[in-house]
Amino acid sequence: MAETSLDLAPSAWDRVKSGFSYLVKLRRKPLGFAGLIIILFWILVSIFAPYITPYSPTQFSSDKFASPSPTHPFGTDRWGRDVFTRITAGSRTAFTLALSATLLGLVGGTALGLSAAYFGGWIEEVLGRLMDILMSFPALLIAMFVLGVLGPGTINVIIVIGIAHIPRIGRVARSATLQVKNQEFVEAARVRGESDFYIMGAEILPNILDTLGVEGAIRFAYSIFLSASLGFLGLGVQPPTPDWGLMISESRSYLQIAPWLAIFPALAIASMVLGANFLAEGLEEVTGGER
Amino acid sequence: MTEPILKVENLEVTYHTERADVRALNGVSLEVAPGEVRGVVGESGCGKSTLAFAVMRYLDRNGEITGGRILFNGEDLREKSNSEMDEIWGRHLGMIYQDPTASLNPSLPVGEQIAEVATAHGLASRDEAIQRAVDLLDRVHIRDPEEIIDRYPHELSGGMRQRVGIAAGLMGKPELLVMDEPTTNLDVTTEAKILDIVEELKNELNSAFLYITHDLGVIARVGDGVEVMYAGQVVEQASIDDLFEEQYHPYTKLLLRSIPDPEGGKDSLQEVPGSMVDLTDLPEGCNFSTRCPFRSEDCSETEPYLKDVGDSHSARCFEAPIEGTEETVGEEARSSEGSIWDTPPELQREGPILSVDRLKKYFGGGGGWLPGSDTDPVRAVDGVDLNLNQGQTVGVVGESGCGKTTLARTIIGLSSATEGKIDFAGKDVTVPIAKRSGQTLKRIQIVFQDPRSTLNPKRTVGQAIARPLVLHGDFSRDKIPEKTARLLRSVGLDPTLADRFPDQLSGGQKQRVAAARAFATNPALVLHDEPTSSLDVSVQATILNLLRDLQEDSGTSYLFISHDLSVVRHISDYIAVMYLGHVVEYGMTREVFSPPYHPYTEALLSAIPVPDPDLSRKRIRLTGSVPSAVDPPSGCVFHTRCPRKIGEVCETESPPICGEGEHDIHCHIPEEELVEVEPVLS
Numbered sequence: 001m002a003e004t005s006l007d008l009a010p011s012a013w014d015r016v017k018s019g020f021s022y023l024v025k026l027r028r029k030p031l032g033f034a035g036l037i038i039i040l041f042w043i044l045v046s047i048f049a050p051y052i053t054p055y056s057p058t059q060f061s062s063d064k065f066a067s068p069s070p071t072h073p074f075g076t077d078r079w080g081r082d083v084f085t086r087i088t089a090g091s092r093t094a095f096t097l098a099l100s101a102t103l104l105g106l107v108g109g110t111a112l113g114l115s116a117a118y119f120g121g122w123i124e125e126v127l128g129r130l131m132d133i134l135m136s137f138p139a140l141l142i143a144m145f146v147l148g149v150l151g152p153g154t155i156n157v158i159i160v161i162g163i164a165h166i167p168r169i170g171r172v173a174r175s176a177t178l179q180v181k182n183q184e185f186v187e188a189a190r191v192r193g194e195s196d197f198y199i200m201g202a203e204i205l206p207n208i209l210d211t212l213g214v215e216g217a218i219r220f221a222y223s224i225f226l227s228a229s230l231g232f233l234g235l236g237v238q239p240p241t242p243d244w245g246l247m248i249s250e251s252r253s254y255l256q257i258a259p260w261l262a263i264f265p266a267l268a269i270a271s272m273v274l275g276a277n278f279l280a281e282g283l284e285e286v287t288g289g290e291r
Numbered sequence: 292m293t294e295p296i297l298k299v300e301n302l303e304v305t306y307h308t309e310r311a312d313v314r315a316l317n318g319v320s321l322e323v324a325p326g327e328v329r330g331v332v333g334e335s336g337c338g339k340s341t342l343a344f345a346v347m348r349y350l351d352r353n354g355e356i357t358g359g360r361i362l363f364n365g366e367d368l369r370e371k372s373n374s375e376m377d378e379i380w381g382r383h384l385g386m387i388y389q390d391p392t393a394s395l396n397p398s399l400p401v402g403e404q405i406a407e408v409a410t411a412h413g414l415a416s417r418d419e420a421i422q423r424a425v426d427l428l429d430r431v432h433i434r435d436p437e438e439i440i441d442r443y444p445h446e447l448s449g450g451m452r453q454r455v456g457i458a459a460g461l462m463g464k465p466e467l468l469v470m471d472e473p474t475t476n477l478d479v480t481t482e483a484k485i486l487d488i489v490e491e492l493k494n495e496l497n498s499a500f501l502y503i504t505h506d507l508g509v510i511a512r513v514g515d516g517v518e519v520m521y522a523g524q525v526v527e528q529a530s531i532d533d534l535f536e537e538q539y540h541p542y543t544k545l546l547l548r549s550i551p552d553p554e555g556g557k558d559s560l561q562e563v564p565g566s567m568v569d570l571t572d573l574p575e576g577c578n579f580s581t582r583c584p585f586r587s588e589d590c591s592e593t594e595p596y597l598k599d600v601g602d603s604h605s606a607r608c609f610e611a612p613i614e615g616t617e618e619t620v621g622e623e624a625r626s627s628e629g630s631i632w633d634t635p636p637e638l639q640r641e642g643p644i645l646s647v648d649r650l651k652k653y654f655g656g657g658g659g660w661l662p663g664s665d666t667d668p669v670r671a672v673d674g675v676d677l678n679l680n681q682g683q684t685v686g687v688v689g690e691s692g693c694g695k696t697t698l699a700r701t702i703i704g705l706s707s708a709t710e711g712k713i714d715f716a717g718k719d720v721t722v723p724i725a726k727r728s729g730q731t732l733k734r735i736q737i738v739f740q741d742p743r744s745t746l747n748p749k750r751t752v753g754q755a756i757a758r759p760l761v762l763h764g765d766f767s768r769d770k771i772p773e774k775t776a777r778l779l780r781s782v783g784l785d786p787t788l789a790d791r792f793p794d795q796l797s798g799g800q801k802q803r804v805a806a807a808r809a810f811a812t813n814p815a816l817v818l819h820d821e822p823t824s825s826l827d828v829s830v831q832a833t834i835l836n837l838l839r840d841l842q843e844d845s846g847t848s849y850l851f852i853s854h855d856l857s858v859v860r861h862i863s864d865y866i867a868v869m870y871l872g873h874v875v876e877y878g879m880t881r882e883v884f885s886p887p888y889h890p891y892t893e894a895l896l897s898a899i900p901v902p903d904p905d906l907s908r909k910r911i912r913l914t915g916s917v918p919s920a921v922d923p924p925s926g927c928v929f930h931t932r933c934p935r936k937i938g939e940v941c942e943t944e945s946p947p948i949c950g951e952g953e954h955d956i957h958c959h960i961p962e963e964e965l966v967e968v969e970p971v972l973s
Contacts, residue, residue: 184739185747185755188805190724191703192759193732194813207748 032282042241055082057089057242065258075260077250081261088267089242094272097237098223100158102241104221105165112166113173114208117198118181125249128174130159131167139164139222139230149237157236161226165219172215210287221276230270239245245268258286293882295322296364296466296499297346303358304338304345309516311571315341317523318359323467328493328500330510331533331862334522334546334827336567339503342520344473345385346501347377363467381408386461389472391452395444401455402440407614408462420462427458431488435914450481467499474509478690478854480913482509483898487912489513505827507547508900511535519543524577525597529604531904539546539586539606549832553884553899554972559836560861563829566797577608585610628749642717642849645702646817647677650699650711652694669698669920673928675871677850679816679865684842684849686863686880688856688895691889692917694872695852699818702850703737716815733763736809740821742801746793752779752804753789759811782807782837791970799830804839810841819851823858833863840926856899860884865953868892872920878954884972887949889956890935896971908971927959935960 027224045052061256068075074083116127134142143160150156180186181204189199228237231245239246244265251261292509303752304316310778315338323329331339334823344350346366348362360367364385375932396404405427406420415423421440428436430887431454444452453473470489474482492498504510510517510531517534519527519542527540538544548561565582568574569773574581580590589609597605656668672694679685687695700706702713704724720731739745746755758962766769770967776786780801793801802822809817819838823831839862840910842849853859859866866883868876876889883892888893897911913932924931940959949953 183744184741185745187705188745188808190705190739191732191735192762193724193727193729194762197579201749232340273641 010275020220022283022286026282028281029282030287031278032267032285034276035207035275035280035282038271039279042091042095042272042275044219045088049092050090050128052088053082053085055085057081057241063095065254065266067258073220074264075258077247077258077261078254083247083264086242086247086262087244090244090247090265090268093224093237093243094269095240096158096159097154098220101161101227102165102216102220104158104162105169105219106212108162108166109169110173110205110208110212113170113171114177114200114204116170117174117177118196118204124174127170131170134163135167139226143226143230144233144235147230152238154237154241157227161223161230164175164226165223169212169219172211173208176211177204180204180207194280214284214287217276217280217283221273221280224272241261293324293326294902295324295629297321297501298362299342299359299360300401302342302345302356302361304341304350305355305357305882306351307353307355314357314573315354315570316345316522318915319518319519319520319523319525319530320359321525323499323501325466325499326493326497326540328489328502328513330502330504330514330517331520332504332507332510332517334505334567334829336522336570337520338523339505339520340471341523343469343503345387347380347469349386369567378412379425382412382414382463383465383467385463385465385468387453387456387460387468387470388475389475391449391456393446394456395459397444401444401447405440405455405459405462408459412463414463422460426460427461428455430459430461432484436505448481448797450477452483452917453477453481453485454488457485461492461496461498461939462497465498467501469501469503470501472505473502475505479655479856479898479900480690480894481916482900483910483952484912486513486900487910498843506900507828507902511902511904512900515919519546522573524578524607526579527604527606529599529601533601533604535902535904539600540579540605540608541578541583541610543606545584546829547902548904549829551832551835551855551857553860553896553901555837558599559839560832562836566799566830579608581593585969614769642771643678643714644681645677645679645850646714647698647702648712648714649676650677650698650701651709651710652697652706661907665913667921668709670872670923671920672701673920673923675867675869675872675874676873677867677877679850681815681848682809682842682846683864684851685861686853686859686866687869688853688866689869689916690854690857690895690931692871692920695869696820696867699737699820699850699852701816703735713820722948729763732970733759733812734815735818736812736814737818737820738802738805738809738822741825742798742805745805748793750792751789752784752791752793752796755793755804756789756807756811759808763812778802778807778811781810781841783833797830797834798826802826802830806837806841807833810845813845816848816850819849819853821853824853824855829860833885838862856895857901868895871917871923873928873957874930874955875954875957878950878956879966882950882954885970886968887956887962888935888956888968888971889929889958889965890960893968893971894934903970906972909969911971923924927957 021118023036026036032256059081061076063076066076072082072084074087076082112127116124142164146160147156186199186284188205189203190204227236227247232249233244234249236245237243245266249256254261299319299321302316302319303314305315306315314574318341321329331342331551333339341354344354350356356369395401402424403422405424406417409420409423410416410417424440425436427441433439433451433454447455472483476487486509489500494502501512502514514531516530518525519540521542527534527538527543528757534543538547545561545563551560563582564584568578568581574591576591576593577595580586583590587610595609597607599605641887650672651674652672653668653670656666675698677685687698689695697706697901703710704722704727707723708721712719715731715735718731720971724732757771757777760774761768761769773787779786779789784803785801796804823834826834835858841847849861851859860880862879865878866880867874868883870891876883884896890894894911897909911934913934915932918931926942926944927946930936933941937959946957946959948957949965950956956973958965
């Protein structure tokens, strides 16, 4: 008798494999591929940040406002800290903030959007109107308000940005769920007596992950942007943590004498935001076009 | 014979796709003469629609005509520029599409759209064109055409839209009309009317038709000649009578015998083994050799040519004519290890397994919160009685909108009943799924219609089948892989398919997996909601045979829902005919198929396309379309369309039940008169 090995649930490895196959397909999409390269570049930078330069991001020195040179490729700031080092270290801050906030938004938004669409009726109405209210204020405004009350800090920034993402991700999750929930395999699951929780998690969720992944990449780009804005306003990460928004904010008074203090962090933000957006674009093409 | 209007010579069409170039047509030649309907038949993927679009020069962007000629009135259409084609399209060459909804502009009244064809070619002034549109609508038997021309497409029924499409196609008085599956989306009674129109037009206008269809029954009804296509080639070419008299190509032979015969019984259907070849990976020699039960060694070496086998009858086969008939060939041998369960699904007990009593299901309706915004509900199922005995099959048949699917969904609990009672194995189960016991859930299962959505695309076949075993099985988990493999074999699939994802399976294989999933819980009752209507006929045959075998092995009862009377007849012991939420006739299969009939059943029977051109039968055509289920007719719901309405009593009183024994006919006509009618199929 032929023995077959049967996995009873899709393994995490299957997911990783299918995610990886999308990345391989990105080769054919120039824009998406460029985005992938940019993001990979920043991931490498953030992993190896401490080993790239001989300096520490918070180490003061007497060499203040040094212009870019072989010893300090991006120059130094008013405390004599190496800007290049602070940019590389800042990529870690940016990733930490943006990834955590995006994840929070994805989890919250998916949970709300999926259950709203799945249950329908008054649950959908109530959740939908709540999202509308949240969305009727600009994200930055809500963030400023909440951080004004809670006080700045890394955790608070993550929570605030994550919550700001929830309504938008929730909408995407809802509309994706609506397309799946009346398909026959979902009804087959209901007919055999699966719980709502199982149907949402095991039957519907895997089928909306592609869409959520694309949305996640867009939200990630927006998180970078939003956290930099909050840093710039002084509501985000506090000094002396290396943060790109904070760096631009600190450079304002010295723009005349040390423009590199603003230019390099700005370029870093721009490249990461663009990279994530390109990646989202590419992912949308390879996932949406394929299924 | 008159000079042909269309002459296709050695036509080759290639689609350029990312993966490879696909040769969709590989040297197709055919002729169509004025006053002739030339049918092109074949299963999906055979290239028949490509042929239609190539003749029209409407190929998709990635499609290219790579060889051959399309001579229309002696001129090669391949050499025409698009502006020259503009002169030809509509005026000399018209097309009718499968989906009239997509081919009509939703924001223009239909009269304008029909008239447009003439005004665009400068054939008539706008007023003359509108007048002609009215005449044409009249000609395709649309009532009150003056009123209809001002309607928008969404205000018309599907059958009316298709007739508007035909009227628009006729507006420029084209010499050739290309029809691409014009009746595939329509109900049989509507289809019959469209086919009548095609026949009339052919005789009166002397138009030529290139008629693309998957349905040999349709072609038998309207066609003069027929081309059978397989893998981009014509494999058999003949006049209709010759083709149905004798088929020389094995494919045609098998295909024809795989169609359930409306006069036939519950025997096994002929199956066409295997599935359509991959056009990018054609076999050596004959394209059909991989599936052909009659193949010899030559077949996989040399490519056969279209050889004459009779007077204007040719077949692309070395072996033609084939002698003898092959025994029924199954796609893959099913295992007969018996049920994976140790106990039969239901202990022997008295009484029906399923009993439905005055069941009603209304949708919507009720009070809005604004005064006067109360709406009437849609009466999808309006008082249905049904009994189903253990191990038997009740077929529920009716046209779209008759409530048959809602009936199934209410029985299984996907919709909650508005009124009435559902008893399953002696227990009241008139509650939605959430309130049913695990025992009830596992013993009623369903097989759905759409193979594309019936399986979760993110789970393997093995996972799909194993899940019900995990949920309802009472054995240890390490036995599940083995049970899954047995289930797969029991539906004729190789257990190694367990690791595949649904997008790696064919439509027929997906339906087999769906059947395995339904049978995994050892159900006593399986509902089948049009399980074969999205499949090709050859695949349909294999699924029907499978379902029958499964029933024999397990003693499971079936409620089988279909719009196709031939299919229902093939599989059912009893048949319920539904119309507008009501069962109008119920009885044993042979009783329903012979007099006395309910007038609606009679009309349905006379509308089925039968693959036999010699069959003469009564022609009963229903007028109008199915009334709205929001406001169904009073009295007998069928009285607005009934060709045998006897008078006022039909409008005022709901019909009594007549008929002998278990045969129920809901009709005011006295039984003695109903008995006297001639059988429709003789």
